[in-house]
Amino acid sequence: MANLETYRADARNVPAPSNKVPIPTLERLTTYLRYLIDLGASGVETISSAEIERQTGINAAQFRKDLSHFGEFGKPGVGYNVTELEGRIARILQIHKVQPIILVGAGNLGSALMGYPGLKEHKFHIVTAFDSDPNKIGKHLWNIDVQDLRRLGDLNQVLGARIAILAVPANAAQSVTEKLIEAGIRAILNFAPILLRVPPHVVVRNVSFLQELAVLSYQLTEGERKTEK
Amino acid sequence: MANLETYRADARNVPAPSNKVPIPTLERLTTYLRYLIDLGASGVETISSAEIERQTGINAAQFRKDLSHFGEFGKPGVGYNVTELEGRIARILQIHKVQPIILVGAGNLGSALMGYPGLKEHKFHIVTAFDSDPNKIGKHLWNIDVQDLRRLGDLNQVLGARIAILAVPANAAQSVTEKLIEAGIRAILNFAPILLRVPPHVVVRNVSFLQELAVLSYQLTEGERKTEK
DNA sequence: TAGATTGTTAATCGATTAACAATC
DNA sequence: TAGATTGTTAATCGATTAACAATC
Numbered sequence: 001m002a003n004l005e006t007y008r009a010d011a012r013n014v015p016a017p018s019n020k021v022p023i024p025t026l027e028r029l030t031t032y033l034r035y036l037i038d039l040g041a042s043g044v045e046t047i048s049s050a051e052i053e054r055q056t057g058i059n060a061a062q063f064r065k066d067l068s069h070f071g072e073f074g075k076p077g078v079g080y081n082v083t084e085l086e087g088r089i090a091r092i093l094q095i096h097k098v099q100p101i102i103l104v105g106a107g108n109l110g111s112a113l114m115g116y117p118g119l120k121e122h123k124f125h126i127v128t129a130f131d132s133d134p135n136k137i138g139k140h141l142w143n144i145d146v147q148d149l150r151r152l153g154d155l156n157q158v159l160g161a162r163i164a165i166l167a168v169p170a171n172a173a174q175s176v177t178e179k180l181i182e183a184g185i186r187a188i189l190n191f192a193p194i195l196l197r198v199p200p201h202v203v204v205r206n207v208s209f210l211q212e213l214a215v216l217s218y219q220l221t222e223g224e225r226k227t228e229k
Numbered sequence: 230m231a232n233l234e235t236y237r238a239d240a241r242n243v244p245a246p247s248n249k250v251p252i253p254t255l256e257r258l259t260t261y262l263r264y265l266i267d268l269g270a271s272g273v274e275t276i277s278s279a280e281i282e283r284q285t286g287i288n289a290a291q292f293r294k295d296l297s298h299f300g301e302f303g304k305p306g307v308g309y310n311v312t313e314l315e316g317r318i319a320r321i322l323q324i325h326k327v328q329p330i331i332l333v334g335a336g337n338l339g340s341a342l343m344g345y346p347g348l349k350e351h352k353f354h355i356v357t358a359f360d361s362d363p364n365k366i367g368k369h370l371w372n373i374d375v376q377d378l379r380r381l382g383d384l385n386q387v388l389g390a391r392i393a394i395l396a397v398p399a400n401a402a403q404s405v406t407e408k409l410i411e412a413g414i415r416a417i418l419n420f421a422p423i424l425l426r427v428p429p430h431v432v433v434r435n436v437s438f439l440q441e442l443a444v445l446s447y448q449l450t451e452g453e454r455k456t457e458k
Numbered sequence: 459t460a461g462a463t464t465g466t467t468a469a470t471c472g473a474t475t476a477a478c479a480a481t482c
Numbered sequence: 483t484a485g486a487t488t489g490t491t492a493a494t495c496g497a498t499t500a501a502c503a504a505t506c
Contacts, residue, residue, distance in 0.1 A: 115337045189445060302488095
């Protein structure tokens with residue numbers, strides 16, 4: 001019975017409704033995009049998957065497989081049109097149009113992020129920063145006002161940001177996260193070295209350079225351990 | 230015959246010479262460590278893999294498998310001694326002793342990193358910062374001198390750092406990387422949104438919050454795409 | 459048409475998870 | 483001893499890569 005149901009779904013050729021795109025694919029998409037932008041700027045019109053492999057180190061079949069999640073992009077025997085592919089990847093990632101972003105935490109890291117030009121280049125606009133420190137509230141850094149964290153819900157009703165960058169100390173991260181979600185945020189880029197608990201409709205990505213450094217630290221001695229034997 | 234060889238090796242208890250540890254395992258190790266430190270601080274003495282799963286979301290079998298790459302750590306029927314495990318993981322990652330680190334790029338991001346307290350807490354000490362901008366050279370930020378990039382090789386002969394943080398603009402990243410390697414650096418934490426070409430004995434990890442934001446941006450609309458169907 | 463390169467299927471590889479004998 | 487939990491083997495799952503028919 002359950003088997004029959006399964007079979008029917010197959011027969012109808014339903015393309016697996018929740019055709020989940022693997023995260024590694026999404027990550028590579030940004031690599032392709034970066035490379036395509038450079039390529040377009042230098043006037044190249046067409047590119048093959050083999051050339052992508054040469055330049056990015058990502059396997060040509062991998063590249064084609066990655067794209068196949070989103071449709072057809074190339075011409076057999078010819079390759080891919082650089083500017084078209086560039087545009088389509090940007091659209092897939094939804095970074096073709098300006099995205100309002102909220103920053104919480106106007107400390108060292110937060111201020112550095114406000115001044116990071118790459119954000120605007122990729123259409124991510126930090127519209128407001130929030131902090132709970134009275135010494136920071138009211139400041140105007142990099143053309144961005146620092147607002148009282150208590151005004152978060154209030155202000156985001158107007159701003160309508162759905163992505164937030166969280167650059168607060170670890171001990172404040174979870175409680176701020178809850179405020180963010182209440183204020184309508186659905187995606188959080190978390191710089192605090194802590195696991196955030198969020199409901200299933202909210203997505204989180206963590207940036208942890210301490211973790212990255214620890215991995216490097218291990219790898220550094222890995223080679224030596226081998227020769228020590 | 231080959232089988233016998235294998236058996237012999239097993240009998241000698243050699244733990245598989247080039248037993249490459251998966252990167253995901255190394256990444257999780259830092260998560261465990263963080264959690265264990267908190268746990269130790271709050272006086273807990275013993276922990277089971279089931280409890281680790283409850284707290285970190287990482288599967289209990291995963292945890293045990295991860296540790297198994299490095300030996301035996303727990304007592305069946307009892308669990309793991311928190312402080313002992315903490316110490317051993319720190320030692321595996323080589324973050325039990327101070328590691329000298331070089332920072333290149335004393336811009337916004339670089340300065341923010343110099344002031345990041347987490348680094349010292351995890352025994353990563355930025356010993357010197359380098360920049361090529363005359364306006365930055367000679368500055369003293371967060372107790373760290375900013376030196377002329379041209380003195381990199383020279384100074385690192387004394388400093389002996391093998392890990393570097395690269396926080397320079399994308400267009401300078403590759404050439405600085407080559408100077409770093411020449412100066413004896415073997416591990417690079419790269420903040421520039423570019424693929425660094427390095428020889429096989431050098432390891433690189435990339436931190437790319439633009440990529441992370443792009444993934445979030447995709448995931449944000451993923452849910453909606455489903456309901457649109 | 460012949461050569462090149464795509465999109466996709468099948469094979470491989472590696473990582474995650476379940477299951478369980480060993481053991482505290 | 484009985485109950486709990488480990489370390490490890492086997493099963494599952496998913497991602498990467500190779501191979502190739504389709505097609506420009």
